[in-house]
Structure formats: C-alpha cells, structure tokens
Amino acid sequence: SGAEDVILKPTLAWGTVAGAIGYDFELADNPLFVMPMVSLTGDMARLITPFYQQVTTLDYSTYYYWRAKAVSADAESVWSSAVFMTMAEPIPEPEPEAEVWMCSEGLTFSSRAALEAHLATAEAHQPVEPADIVVVPPDIIVPLPAETPITPAWIYVIIGVGAVLIIALLVLIVRTRRVA
Structure with missing residues (x-):
C-alpha cells in the first residue's frame, strides 16, 4: 500500500475471501521475500484471521514488504503484496x-x-571540629579447625595380613581345582 510513518509494531490487515479456511502470510525486509522475517505458511502455521499483529519491534525508517494469500480446502489465491515504511526515530x-x-x-x-x-x-x-573516630573490633571467637586423627600403624598391619591371607586362599583354590 506504500504507507509511510507506520508504527514499529503494526497490525497488517487484508480483505476476507469467501470460502477461505486460512491465510498464508509473509513479512520481509526485501521485495523478493528472500529469507522472510515472518513466514506463516502451511497447515500448521497458517493464519485463520485476515490480519497479522507484529510482535517484535521493527527498525526505524525501514521499508518492509508483506504479502498474503487465501487458502481453501482445494485451492489457493495468488499472493497479494504491499509495502510500508516505518516511522523515523524521534529526535529527543x-x-x-x-x-x-x-x-x-x-x-x-x-x-x-x-x-x-x-x-x-x-x-x-561556626565550623565544628570533627569528632575522633574510634573503631572497636567486635569480640569474635573463631574455633580452631578440628584435627584429623592419625591412623595407628597396627591398622595397616591388619590390612596387610588380611591381603596376604586372601591371596593365599586364592592360590589354594586354584591349586585344588587343578588336582581334581
């Protein structure tokens, strides 16, 4: 339609088509619709109303191109297209x-x-002399970290003897199986 000074979140509308079950819609920043910014086409994305409300804010002073086509159960119309320019950035x-x-x-x-x-x-x-500032540290009692007890040597002796006994048991099991 060539409208200028359009708000940054416009509602784009077109006439209803009798028998249409929905409308495919595309919005792009180029007239060839290469990589459109919005593409609501196909059964899952098709609009059921003859208008589209822009959700994100468009750029100032920019041309945008949009097109729509009606879709019925057995046919589609040709794309109808329009162009508009968004408003200029306000000067503070x-x-x-x-x-x-x-x-x-x-x-x-x-x-x-x-x-x-x-x-x-x-x-x-009259100017007043500033009072002396006295910092009194609070009484904080910090507990000493708990000491980790040292493991007595006899624990290591028990572990070593247990390991030797297990190895001896495994050797006996292997030897007795060979004999039988």
Missing part, C-alpha cells in the same frame, strides 16, 4: 539549561533562594 528534545548559583566556597545551588539559605546557615554556625 534538548533539556533547558538550568541556572546555577555558586558561593565563595565553590558550592553550587540550583536557585538563589537555596544559595541565600546556605549563606544564612553558614554564618549562624
């Missing part, structure tokens, strides 16, 4: 420059009243 309004008031101490204020209030309180109050 510049913020007005704020008036700034400064005192002899180098402090800045947004209004004359704030500056005068500061000067009035500065004259009324």
